[in-house]
Amino acid sequence: MSSVSHRQLQVQPLAEIGQLKIHGRTTGELAPLTLFWTGSAVELNVRASELWMEAESGYDHHESWISILINNVPVSRQMLNAGRHWICVFRGMNPERVKNIRLVKEVQAMSGDPGCYLQFHAVRTDGGFLPVEDKPYRIEFVGDSITSGEGVIGAKAEEDWIPAWFSGVHNYTAMTAEAVQADYRVVSQSGWGVLSSWDNNPQGNIPDIYEQVCGLLTGHHNEALGAHQKNDFGSWQPDVVVVNLGTNDDGAFHSPEWQDETTGQRYKQRLKEDGSYHEEDLAAFESAVTKFVGKLRTCNPDAHIVWVYGMLGLSLMPAIYRAVDTYIKSTGDRNVSVFQLPDTTSETIGARTHPGLLAHQQTAQELSGYIRGLLSGS
Amino acid sequence: MSSVSHRQLQVQPLAEIGQLKIHGRTTGELAPLTLFWTGSAVELNVRASELWMEAESGYDHHESWISILINNVPVSRQMLNAGRHWICVFRGMNPERVKNIRLVKEVQAMSGDPGCYLQFHAVRTDGGFLPVEDKPYRIEFVGDSITSGEGVIGAKAEEDWIPAWFSGVHNYTAMTAEAVQADYRVVSQSGWGVLSSWDNNPQGNIPDIYEQVCGLLTGHHNEALGAHQKNDFGSWQPDVVVVNLGTNDDGAFHSPEWQDETTGQRYKQRLKEDGSYHEEDLAAFESAVTKFVGKLRTCNPDAHIVWVYGMLGLSLMPAIYRAVDTYIKSTGDRNVSVFQLPDTTSETIGARTHPGLLAHQQTAQELSGYIRGLLSGS
Amino acid sequence: MSSVSHRQLQVQPLAEIGQLKIHGRTTGELAPLTLFWTGSAVELNVRASELWMEAESGYDHHESWISILINNVPVSRQMLNAGRHWICVFRGMNPERVKNIRLVKEVQAMSGDPGCYLQFHAVRTDGGFLPVEDKPYRIEFVGDSITSGEGVIGAKAEEDWIPAWFSGVHNYTAMTAEAVQADYRVVSQSGWGVLSSWDNNPQGNIPDIYEQVCGLLTGHHNEALGAHQKNDFGSWQPDVVVVNLGTNDDGAFHSPEWQDETTGQRYKQRLKEDGSYHEEDLAAFESAVTKFVGKLRTCNPDAHIVWVYGMLGLSLMPAIYRAVDTYIKSTGDRNVSVFQLPDTTSETIGARTHPGLLAHQQTAQELSGYIRGLLSGS
Amino acid sequence: MSSVSHRQLQVQPLAEIGQLKIHGRTTGELAPLTLFWTGSAVELNVRASELWMEAESGYDHHESWISILINNVPVSRQMLNAGRHWICVFRGMNPERVKNIRLVKEVQAMSGDPGCYLQFHAVRTDGGFLPVEDKPYRIEFVGDSITSGEGVIGAKAEEDWIPAWFSGVHNYTAMTAEAVQADYRVVSQSGWGVLSSWDNNPQGNIPDIYEQVCGLLTGHHNEALGAHQKNDFGSWQPDVVVVNLGTNDDGAFHSPEWQDETTGQRYKQRLKEDGSYHEEDLAAFESAVTKFVGKLRTCNPDAHIVWVYGMLGLSLMPAIYRAVDTYIKSTGDRNVSVFQLPDTTSETIGARTHPGLLAHQQTAQELSGYIRGLLSGS
Structure with a gap:
């Protein structure tokens, strides 16, 4: 050949x-x-x-x-x-x-x-x-629209939700992997979160589909293509799993309730009158984070797990820290950490009020520095 | 409609x-x-x-x-x-x-x-x-491979001469026009010069084809498409004509002679033993510059004509200054000037040892500043 | 006048x-x-x-x-x-x-x-x-050597601990204040922490001296100058208090014990055999953070209190988040937050392995963006 | 010792x-x-x-x-x-x-x-x-206020002519020398030119004082200090002489005449009615440039002589090219060249409408690249 x-x-x-x-x-x-x-x-x-x-x-x-x-x-x-x-x-x-x-x-x-x-x-x-050589490291990125590179391409004024504005290449995932010499994979979906999507739909959560090859796809054709098969984690074990989720979970607190049309059940992450998160709902988010870290660990026994957050605001960061803390305390697994990403500014924003190219570059620079520290310390 | x-x-x-x-x-x-x-x-x-x-x-x-x-x-x-x-x-x-x-x-x-x-x-x-509005100004760029954006795309190691490495968008012409709010046109050809191409072919000169729509194209099909028609200068008069030629004329001094296969005539811009330009041949180059400025003026009566040079070395700059000086002295036309462009460095180089994206950006920044001065002074 | x-x-x-x-x-x-x-x-x-x-x-x-x-x-x-x-x-x-x-x-x-x-x-x-006009906002910065600008001046190779390498002007405090249009004050000391100094000296803690004009100064002369007077907080209330402490508290875990020569008592923040923080000592650090936030609140009733950390590593960040969480939960005071600062890299480091000018600029850019958000939201 | x-x-x-x-x-x-x-x-x-x-x-x-x-x-x-x-x-x-x-x-x-x-x-x-080692190369810079670093320090609004706004350290001379690993010397004076100062004073010319240690100083004390001694060129021969003059010679065309109070003689570089340089006066400038290059060659037999110009406009550049051309043609000395410096912009300007720190950095970057070419080619 x-x-x-x-x-x-x-x-x-x-x-x-x-x-x-x-x-x-x-x-x-x-x-x-x-x-x-x-x-x-x-x-x-x-x-x-x-x-x-x-x-x-x-x-x-x-x-x-x-x-x-x-x-x-x-x-x-x-x-x-x-x-x-x-x-x-x-x-x-x-x-x-x-x-x-x-x-x-x-x-x-x-x-x-x-x-x-x-x-x-x-x-x-x-x-x-x-033959194509493998890179020295492997990273898996798990996230939402930010990780999907939504808004990296296109004018700042663009508002249409169309594939043209997405990029997998001009994306902090690709740049971070390049900077630390890693092969990488991405699991991401615009609008989705840890507990629910931005509009309170409980099915819009990444953890439920994480173990399948591409479990969020629908339709007979995608099923026939094997999207719902169990992913073979043994064949590709990452050194680092980066989870960039939470932005849409915050959105759910600020969006109307979502009603399941078949069951009639209503879902809503509530704010209190003073604008703060309702304790019960915040606890549900934290519980979802804690559980997802556990699932990530099960699937990736030796990986550094890093929960990253902050490119579009920091409001759930304390809850993320608490949830990861809870995981660590209950398991003794200390190979998990939280890392804040730089916020997007008016200079670094892209299309659809999402992080632009400059924001992805800044994130890649800081995140790759952090990951290099993890990899050299292990 | x-x-x-x-x-x-x-x-x-x-x-x-x-x-x-x-x-x-x-x-x-x-x-x-x-x-x-x-x-x-x-x-x-x-x-x-x-x-x-x-x-x-x-x-x-x-x-x-x-x-x-x-x-x-x-x-x-x-x-x-x-x-x-x-x-x-x-x-x-x-x-x-x-x-x-x-x-x-x-x-x-x-x-x-x-x-x-x-x-x-x-x-x-x-x-x-x-309707699409016109920009306040118009610029015509005339040049060689640099102006064709050769090497803007692609890895530095690329050596193949293929269209993939060219760009009209990531090009100092587009960036300069954008910076000064101008519509623009480009007339350019890799390897060509004022007097001859880099390999001493006297037909590889831009002045001879400047007055046609696209006079350097060959073949019956292109002729049928009107490439050789006289260009209608009256329909689009630029405020500024930027000429970026000379790099291949310098190349001719360092390349073997070119023989016309039909006439047997040989062409060669000569260096002297001490490595300097042969006076006669340098004079021929200068004469070609002087004449081309005259032709540009005939076609563009009111434009600022700016001869730019330097992105790949400065060796013919004194000759260009002399030639433009000669034109000005013999005509009294003072609306012509020379402007040095920043040299390409190991940091700013692109594919095929041509200026890369950073070199085009740096040139656009300096050239647009200069053109802004011309436009505001007129 | x-x-x-x-x-x-x-x-x-x-x-x-x-x-x-x-x-x-x-x-x-x-x-x-x-x-x-x-x-x-x-x-x-x-x-x-x-x-x-x-x-x-x-x-x-x-x-x-x-x-x-x-x-x-x-x-x-x-x-x-x-x-x-x-x-x-x-x-x-x-x-x-x-x-x-x-x-x-x-x-x-x-x-x-x-x-x-x-x-x-x-x-x-x-x-x-x-008259000199007041700026629209006021910020107080509380910190250690980083906040003292140690290493901003001088070659990277410098190792002497001398005043020449400090700067109050080329310092993230000054730059951040400028960016958000604030008058500012600094309370800082190299080597000091929340619980102890880097070498486990329990007297090297900022909280104990926070309420005095400059309580860490020693000697009769400074006392006579009023350094130990109670600070008049009422005369200058900040809109934001930024606390950048923890780096030396981490150092204490990695430094030998400190012995009080008068009492003979020994002090040491301990690591466990696996290199992790000893739970009891970490709890002591967290308790010190929680208490200090309380003291800051007492002295600055209406200020946003922001604990910042990360310019020289993130190891105590989970503890800081926990400690601040504890404060918030026990008081209901939600006007307190934690913000991660960008880590210093080999490109941004200064003298004495401290953050250099570039690190202070990067921190100021990110921190001022965060503070602007706090100020506009209040 | x-x-x-x-x-x-x-x-x-x-x-x-x-x-x-x-x-x-x-x-x-x-x-x-x-x-x-x-x-x-x-x-x-x-x-x-x-x-x-x-x-x-x-x-x-x-x-x-x-x-x-x-x-x-x-x-x-x-x-x-x-x-x-x-x-x-x-x-x-x-x-x-x-x-x-x-x-x-x-x-x-x-x-x-x-x-x-x-x-x-x-x-x-x-x-x-x-001992202090010598650098591999030596450069002498000759110039006016730009080369004196006037305006590098201070706010853009500053207008006072005071020493505080000058800098020899944050200056393109120091930066260029550093970039090419050269020891360097500076001979410069604000307001002075090749033919006259900006206000048409014929004594404000650098060539007349070039051969003395510091011939432009006045007063008995400076004379006693040896300022007017002949400079010992043999003791320090530069590899490159950079001359950055012409900006004030252009100023003389736009300034009132200067009258010698002792002789009553009037001096004025004239513009024609159409705003162009008067030919006779322009010729006088060119003659001064040609002669000064000759003097520089006499004093520095083996140096590359580079006339640089453009940080505050390009208007005399054609005349400089002509004058250097005249020198080269009449002497056969080809070790002389002209190099255009980047113009100062509203972003790079400093105090007193002079080039600021950014302008000096940009000039140093381009000039050092050019000088490196000269040094490697010789």
Whole structure:
């Protein structure tokens, strides 16, 4: 497979290429490869003059976008139309030199679009492949719209909720991983929290779907693609798990109640008259944090678990500290910590009043410093 | 045409849309619109939820790339495969809000590829169009690979000469124009100079093709598209003409002779034994500069003409000053000046040992300051 | 007093100038004025061509340094030799224009030098004085060497503990106050903590001396100067109290025991065998934090109290959060919060392995953003 | 002399210390040492716990200022009162470690103040001295107020012409020299030019005084100090001479005539009615530039001579290029070039509408890159 022949373009199914490196949680299936989460990617080292990749994209509402990196530099970023298409990754290059190529999913898994999926079937090239080395470390990021890179792209005035404004590449996750030399995965969803989504929907919580490959996806097609399979944690154990959740849990306190249409049950995180969090509801949030840390530990026995918070305000930070404290005291597990991220300012904000590129860069700088400390101390 | 109807996507030929704004030299033809030069663009204000653009691209060797800007922010950058394709510019947006859209040619006109062209035929949208305002000023940039943005994209180690590494958007031309609030056009070609190209080919000179729409293109198809038509200078008079040429003329002194295969004539800008420029050949360069300034003045009677130089070394600067001096003394035309650009350093270099993004930003900052002075003084 | 006469320099005792503004805790005495803490200053608006200030400085070990600011820009920084000296602040300036002048103590109060003091007796000028306006807000900073600006000045390799490396001007306290438009005061001491100093000396705690004007000074002379008087909190109530303590309390866990020579008693914050904090000793630290917040509240009934931490590591942050939580729960006082400061890195470090200028700037940027939020929310 | 004894402070006249390094043109006299130009300095390596320096300062109008650098970091900056004073450079430091110390004259030679001088007589220390190594290169800077660092210190609103706003340390000369690892000297005077001063005084030209140690000083005292002695060029030959003159020559075109009170002769660089330079007067300027380059070459036979210009506008740049061209053509000496400096902007301006710290930093960055090219090419 790594023999080099430059004469003619040959199609090869992904499943027949031994030296692919897949980033992000998948089912392991390569025929075709389905990428679920933002930042998920297919990476390869290829000695060739030309390379095409066959992608398949579908959606009811929200189309997929990808970025192409050549030798670690973003070169192309594009919307994928529905259907199966050959994408030219590069052409006209020196056939003797090896290129590192990465096609990255720029958009989060779409819990609200049962028809949304992104797949890669095959490559077409005149060359051959070489192995891709692993980075020294592995990080898993778990989060919400911030971690999905919502608002990194686009003018500050943009208000539409569309995939175009998301980025997996210009994202603190990618930058932090690069800074500490880590492979990384992302599990994230806009609007979701630890206990509920920003609008009090109790199903909009990350912990419930954490153990599946991509449990928040809906629809028969995604189920058939294996999104609901149990994730194989044994195959990829991170050195660090970064959880960036809480922002939407705070939102729930400030949003109207959510009613379950089937049961009629109403859900609402309450504020007291003086504007402070209602103790019972705050306790429910803290309990959810404590439990989620426990689940993360079960799935990732040796990882440093770091709960990060603060890019869009700090109001739940004391509760997060308490909840993590409770976890540590009840388990004796001291490999868990809390780290405050820098707040987004009028200079660093992006589209849709979300953190912009500068905010992600600042977060990556501070977070990578903190993670470097964890990794060197262990 | 500017009435708004959001129900269904309707195809409209470009020629039927009254409110388009076209950037860059064209023949005026809209059925279809051919974009020749880097930085050329079609711009429109559209009130719609969705917009597609039908592009047609062809090439023998060098494919075209475009960037899409939404509300002045780059959102997508992609290679265009050969053929006629519908490109989705945006979808799923608020149908009531007006978006400013710009599709920009990222790659220079390709003198070496007679089959290379880029066209736009039609739009498909559920909305209507509004007028695009002109900027207060107009600038024309004339240059070589630096002005073509060669090397702005890509890793520093890249050596292949391919369109992927060019950018019209992340380019000092675009940044300078933005900083001084100007519409702008670019006339540029990698390897070309005032007197000859870097390899002493006397046909690789910009002055000879300056008066045509895009006179350096070859092939019957480009001729049929009107590339060789006389440019209608009267229709678009710049306030400032920036000429960034000389770097390849210096290269000619350090490159082997070029032989015209039909006439057998040899061309060579000579160095003396001590490494200095041969006086006769330097004089030929200066004469070419002086004449080109005269031609620029003929075509642009009221513009400030600024010869800029220095992003890749300063060796011909004294000759440029002399040549411009000669022009001024012989004509009394004092609306011509010379401005040194900041040199590219190991920190600011990009791909293919060309100025990188940081070099273009630094140049734009200094050049826009200088141009602001010209514009406020006039 | 504010009449202007430029003919001759006239000496005026400070006590006779009605329009002085004194920064920092003092006894109120102006004949002479004693400045105790770093960042303390005498500020005045003067319409004159020349101004001198009579300073008196004494020390057994550690000399005083001052900076002079003219119209808010540092112009001079100098060591004060022992004795009584006239310092020329400015000369040769336009006698008709008003200058804002500030002489700032650059060095902390020196608990280890009973002979150290800094006083101002009189001015000599050809002009007159005008009132100095108050800023819209007031902040009090309480801290250790970080807050004393230790290491802001000097090469990274410097290791000597000398006053030259301290600065009250190039200090996050001054920068933060400037950014939020606040007058400010500093109470700080290198090596000290909430419970004890870095070397386990229980007397090296800030809470015990907080209520006095400058209770950590020793010696008969300082006592005679009123350092041990009760501070008049009513005369200057801050909008925000920032406490930056804990770094030396962590140091105590990693330092040998301290023995009280008179009583023979030994003091030691203990680590457990696994390197974690001993629970009892950590509880003692937390109790000290909780109590100190209570004392701060008593002295500053309406202030936002913000405990900040993290410029030299985060290890005690969970304990600080717990301790503040305990305070809030037991009192219902919700006007207290915790804010993490950015860690110092190899790029931002200064002399003596303390935060350098860049670290103070970064802290000021983040802390001022946080404080702005507090002030706008109240 | 380099033996180390830390017990008691000993006074040593400068003339008895073998290992001093003197920066800037002097007469060679060390008993005492007179520093004439800005950036002039006395540098020493001392192994001691304490060091004092005996300075003597005098003036009729403009006092001297010095900066003290310890291990290459500015630690103190102060006005020197008239008279002879001991200045404490450092105290309380580790007696075993060697400190590099530099006392730098912050203010230019004062042509307008016959009474102005700065001297150093002796040191007082408990330690001994070690040799100071030379840097690999040497640069001489020749210029006007820009090169004197006028306006680097102070608020933008400052308008008084006083020594406080000058700096030799925060100056592009010092920064450029540091960046290219060069020892350096400065010859500069506010208001002066190549042909005349800004107000058309023909005596305000640098070329006439260039060959003396400090020929622009006046008064018997300065003459007695040797200011008018012929400079010993043989003792210190620069690798590069940077001339930053022309800004005041442009000013002369825009200022009223100057009348010589003794001869009654009037001097005026004229503008034509259309605002352009009068040809005869421009020719006089160019002739002065050409001649000065010749004088610089005579004095510095092997140096790269670089005429730099542009920090406060570019209007005379074509004339400078012509004049240097004339020199090169008439002599064949090609080791002379012209380099444009970045213009000062509203962001980079300092006090007195002169370049501020940011402007000096930007100039140093670009100029040091250019000089590095010269030095590596030779």
